Amino acid sequence: MELHNLTGYKLHNMLQTKKISAEELIKAVFTRVEKVERKVKAYLNLDRDLALSRAKKIDQNIKSEKKISFLTGLPIAVKDNICTKGIITTCASRMLENFNPVYNATVAQRIIDRGAVIAGKTNMDEFAMGSSTENSAFGPTFNPWNLETVPGGSSGGSAAAVAAGEAIFSLGSDTGGSIRQPASLCGVVGLKPTYGLISRYGLIAFASSLDQIGPITKDVRDCACLLNEIAGHDPKDSTSLRTNVPDYTKALVKEIGGLRIGIPKELMGEGVSRDVKDSVEKALELLRGLGAHVEETSLPHLDYALSAYYLIAPAEASSNLARYDGVRYGYRAEDVSDMLEMYSKTRALGFGDEVKRRIMLGTYALSAGYYEAYYGQAQKVRTLVVRDFNEAFEKFDVLISPTSPTPAFKIGEKVADPLQMYLSDICTIPVNLAGIPAISIPCGAVNGLPVGLQIMGKVLGEETVLRVAYAFEQNFAGMGKPPLRI
Amino acid sequence: MKKLDNLEVVIGLEIHVELLTTSKMFCGCSAAIFGAQPNTLVCPVCLGLPGSLPVPNEKAVEYTVKTGLALNSSIANFSQFHRKNYFYPDMAKNYQISQYDLPLCDGGYLGVDINGFTRQVGITRVHLEEDTGKLFHVGKGGRIAQAHYSLVDFNRSGVPLMEVVTEPDLGSPKEARIFLQNLKSILEHLGVSDCNMEQGSLRCDANISVRPRGNKELGVKTEVKNMNSFKSLERALTYEVERHKQILEGGGEVEQETRHFDETKGVTTSLRTKEYAHDYRYFPEPDLVPLNIDSVWVEELKRDLPELPDARKMRFEEVYKLGAQDAGILTSSKIMADFFEECAKSYPKPKIIANWILGELSYRLNQENLQIDESAVTTRHLVELLKLIDDGTVSGKMAKDIFEEVFETGKLPRIIVEEKGLSQITGEKELSTIIELALEENLSAVEDFKKGKQRAFGFLIGQVMKLTKGRANPALVNKILQKKLEELK
Amino acid sequence: MSITVRDVEHIAWLARLELSERDKRKFSKQLDHILDHAGKIKEIDLRDVPPTSHVLPLENVFRKDESEPCLTDKEALSNAPKKEKGAFVVPRILAQD
Numbered sequence A: 001m002e003l004h005n006l007t008g009y010k011l012h013n014m015l016q017t018k019k020i021s022a023e024e025l026i027k028a029v030f031t032r033v034e035k036v037e038r039k040v041k042a043y044l045n046l047d048r049d050l051a052l053s054r055a056k057k058i059d060q061n062i063k064s065e066k067k068i069s070f071l072t073g074l075p076i077a078v079k080d081n082i083c084t085k086g087i088i089t090t091c092a093s094r095m096l097e098n099f100n101p102v103y104n105a106t107v108a109q110r111i112i113d114r115g116a117v118i119a120g121k122t123n124m125d126e127f128a129m130g131s132s133t134e135n136s137a138f139g140p141t142f143n144p145w146n147l148e149t150v151p152g153g154s155s156g157g158s159a160a161a162v163a164a165g166e167a168i169f170s171l172g173s174d175t176g177g178s179i180r181q182p183a184s185l186c187g188v189v190g191l192k193p194t195y196g197l198i199s200r201y202g203l204i205a206f207a208s209s210l211d212q213i214g215p216i217t218k219d220v221r222d223c224a225c226l227l228n229e230i231a232g233h234d235p236k237d238s239t240s241l242r243t244n245v246p247d248y249t250k251a252l253v254k255e256i257g258g259l260r261i262g263i264p265k266e267l268m269g270e271g272v273s274r275d276v277k278d279s280v281e282k283a284l285e286l287l288r289g290l291g292a293h294v295e296e297t298s299l300p301h302l303d304y305a306l307s308a309y310y311l312i313a314p315a316e317a318s319s320n321l322a323r324y325d326g327v328r329y330g331y332r333a334e335d336v337s338d339m340l341e342m343y344s345k346t347r348a349l350g351f352g353d354e355v356k357r358r359i360m361l362g363t364y365a366l367s368a369g370y371y372e373a374y375y376g377q378a379q380k381v382r383t384l385v386v387r388d389f390n391e392a393f394e395k396f397d398v399l400i401s402p403t404s405p406t407p408a409f410k411i412g413e414k415v416a417d418p419l420q421m422y423l424s425d426i427c428t429i430p431v432n433l434a435g436i437p438a439i440s441i442p443c444g445a446v447n448g449l450p451v452g453l454q455i456m457g458k459v460l461g462e463e464t465v466l467r468v469a470y471a472f473e474q475n476f477a478g479m480g481k482p483p484l485r486i
Numbered sequence B: 001m002k003k004l005d006n007l008e009v010v011i012g013l014e015i016h017v018e019l020l021t022t023s024k025m026f027c028g029c030s031a032a033i034f035g036a037q038p039n040t041l042v043c044p045v046c047l048g049l050p051g052s053l054p055v056p057n058e059k060a061v062e063y064t065v066k067t068g069l070a071l072n073s074s075i076a077n078f079s080q081f082h083r084k085n086y087f088y089p090d091m092a093k094n095y096q097i098s099q100y101d102l103p104l105c106d107g108g109y110l111g112v113d114i115n116g117f118t119r120q121v122g123i124t125r126v127h128l129e130e131d132t133g134k135l136f137h138v139g140k141g142g143r144i145a146q147a148h149y150s151l152v153d154f155n156r157s158g159v160p161l162m163e164v165v166t167e168p169d170l171g172s173p174k175e176a177r178i179f180l181q182n183l184k185s186i187l188e189h190l191g192v193s194d195c196n197m198e199q200g201s202l203r204c205d206a207n208i209s210v211r212p213r214g215n216k217e218l219g220v221k222t223e224v225k226n227m228n229s230f231k232s233l234e235r236a237l238t239y240e241v242e243r244h245k246q247i248l249e250g251g252g253e254v255e256q257e258t259r260h261f262d263e264t265k266g267v268t269t270s271l272r273t274k275e276y277a278h279d280y281r282y283f284p285e286p287d288l289v290p291l292n293i294d295s296v297w298v299e300e301l302k303r304d305l306p307e308l309p310d311a312r313k314m315r316f317e318e319v320y321k322l323g324a325q326d327a328g329i330l331t332s333s334k335i336m337a338d339f340f341e342e343c344a345k346s347y348p349k350p351k352i353i354a355n356w357i358l359g360e361l362s363y364r365l366n367q368e369n370l371q372i373d374e375s376a377v378t379t380r381h382l383v384e385l386l387k388l389i390d391d392g393t394v395s396g397k398m399a400k401d402i403f404e405e406v407f408e409t410g411k412l413p414r415i416i417v418e419e420k421g422l423s424q425i426t427g428e429k430e431l432s433t434i435i436e437l438a439l440e441e442n443l444s445a446v447e448d449f450k451k452g453k454q455r456a457f458g459f460l461i462g463q464v465m466k467l468t469k470g471r472a473n474p475a476l477v478n479k480i481l482q483k484k485l486e487e488l489k
Numbered sequence C: 001m002s003i004t005v006r007d008v009e010h011i012a013w014l015a016r017l018e019l020s021e022r023d024k025r026k027f028s029k030q031l032d033h034i035l036d037h038a039g040k041i042k043e044i045d046l047r048d049v050p051p052t053s054h055v056l057p058l059e060n061v062f063r064k065d066e067s068e069p070c071l072t073d074k075e076a077l078s079n080a081p082k083k084e085k086g087a088f089v090v091p092r093i094l095a096q097d
């Protein structure tokens, strides 16, 4: 098998036993990139020379070492909203087209310190606002399973890169489903960890109370391995949890007998396509077969979660994105006569439509006279969503739903109708509002397009989530690789 | 035009205080920014770089709670930071992390002595926020209105800023000034700020309105900014009161607006910014978690509060037997009160120390616009000088001249006396010779005295002092001259 | 509920976004549509429900008051669109009448 198709776990063992070198590995990945990238367009920025010289250096460093850390020499793709010092970080926006960070995000620093080789920065919806990666200012990414469809979003580049073998794994960020939904649409594994488990320092903010970085990988083991590397307290992030991070690979046991699984009926409603429902039902059958108790349940306030999310996230975004004003960094409109003109022209030309839409939506939700009715009310709904989940987790170990109501849709299909696009996050959004962990794993295919299963756990319940995901994966026939006819 | 005699002035103050912490409010950059080159004390957080996050400075919270305790506020057990959203080029994020409906300190009061009676000035709240960067306007006169463009320095961005808001309880510009002086002294005694108005670490804005006495409704208020000293606060408000009065007497209406005090012209002018209704869209800062202020900690802080100006003033009256007014003025500035007490340790007459500090020293400090710790005069200088008077080395009159030189040069009084040969002539023999000389030179005056003209005696003393260049011990001259003249009779 | 072009103008001013007339009409329609859907939450009686701004069980996260190294001035200004004498340059702040 070609190196680019192997998991990080297998490649780590090969690097450990010196069967391959980091240089060979990054070269293999770049060979693959050369072959498929012009079709997939997963990356915004690839620095081969930098990656190659880093791999060589790592080979030098580990020459005499018996035991190397997991990430050593593994090529990783990083979503372009995670700041990397000296590597242009654009958020897929004209606004930051030439922005060169002077510091590393905590997560970036960690993977660098632990020997990972950053292969490049991946495409995304501008400022992570979108569900298809079509909102990138630099053009869309294409789904490796069917190049006419979207890879999902906003971490579409990160998911497509992994699916297409253009990286061993990747980092994405998830505010309302932005890791899980593209993982689902691209047939890979994506985890949104508990809010606060992974530092947000250096993650360019979309909605601060919802954003979370997480791994996108080929399988559940890699997901656990990568999570091990990036989880943990960061004093630079006030919202970072002080918790002992376990070894998540210890949770990877196939045994799930007696486990209680709840199926929120609100997430299996009309919006979910028949085909997706069928795939999920089959997956539940499989889990039953493994000895789990599967039972339908209700979290009544999930019906309001989407509404609450589309007020809270834009409200926070409207404030988070105010700093893009052309003063200290980023794009600045030319030929302006005063400050006000500079602000409004810079922002008019620097931001795309979806970003403008959400900034305006959030500004409205916070503005005098509307705060209570919109933002205030949405925060109260959030309380109810949290309560619903808390109650459900008294009865169930995990909750399961589809990740996305449909498989990958056609490029351009939902661009004209923002609300339709928003509805593709209907199953993933409640998880962010509640701050709980959830994983998306492949569970089937419809017309050659992958379907994802979402497994949700309680706060800091990553181990249980991974255990269920692993048990399922080990007993599932699998998806194979995307055909990628190039 | 009708004369409105019975008008009532209503003033409320909003005071911003830069806290004396080592690092900034939400990042580790040094907060000691004065004099630093532009943009050298900045980091991703205080520059508002994408992805950066704030972490609050514990000390700044402590300082704010201490201030609240000193101002009789109730300390919130649950407090939160909010974002205040507005665009301005000195704002690194175009929002300020501030506090809104859950400030650290709620309510309170400060008793202020005004013309012999105490007025309780209500404190609305004390909260914590971050300072902004600084703008330098390039173009005519460095003023914003004529500038071609501006430069932004973010060194000040993120310095901890405490905001104290008063109720509209102040009845005159003078009261406002005295209140601010009292507050400043409290903050100095707490050690939470250096309160340097000129360097901007203490900034005061005022809301002012005027209404016919007895009216329940407040008049239209204006907000006055840019008052960089106690003097300019009083001047600006006095000007503004007069302006309001004249408008009202002319039958006009005061326009609600923000006005800028022009220090050199002594007038306030409208800022004339396009007055859009502000909509700050406050919402809870999602990058920060709530503060749950531990009541045990608050009790500890309360117990450990240092002696505050009020208590110190009473102690000065009791222990040093100073009058209320002197004690009040001395304790209205921590460094002055410290100076006084340091002197009192090595010189036994507190009243005389107070006279010198509040007299000569304050006079010169005012003239030169210096703080006591910025002048060359130390407690050692003053004590030495007072001792020289006591042991008769110099006269009071000479002491004043020596003090002037101490103030100018920082030389020790004893050295000045030696260098200039200034010590007092106390030898009776030496003085007798000089007095005899004076009598010989002024025979007509001696005749006058003999005829009973007392004035001639004073004249003769003056002549002796002239001959000795003021160094003669006046009491001794008096004694000897008396004797000599008696002999001549 | 309806978002008028005037509402859009006001919001866009608060958010410092210059919009063309076409943009204004387009966004007013889209925002109206979205808020129509999001307005669902007004249906529920939430008088006794406290708001959640954060799901974290965290309080009192502080830094010790210690100073750390800053950026160099070169780094601080490295992304500046326009700089002069170590400072960021901005156009005149008040519009000329």
Ligand SMILES: [Mg+2]
Pocket (backbone or CB within 6 Å): B016, B098, B129, B163
């Ligand atoms: Mg303030």
Ligand SMILES: [Zn+2]
Pocket (backbone or CB within 6 Å): B024, B027, B028, B029, B041, B042, B043, B044, B045, B046, B047, B158
């Ligand atoms: Zn800083």
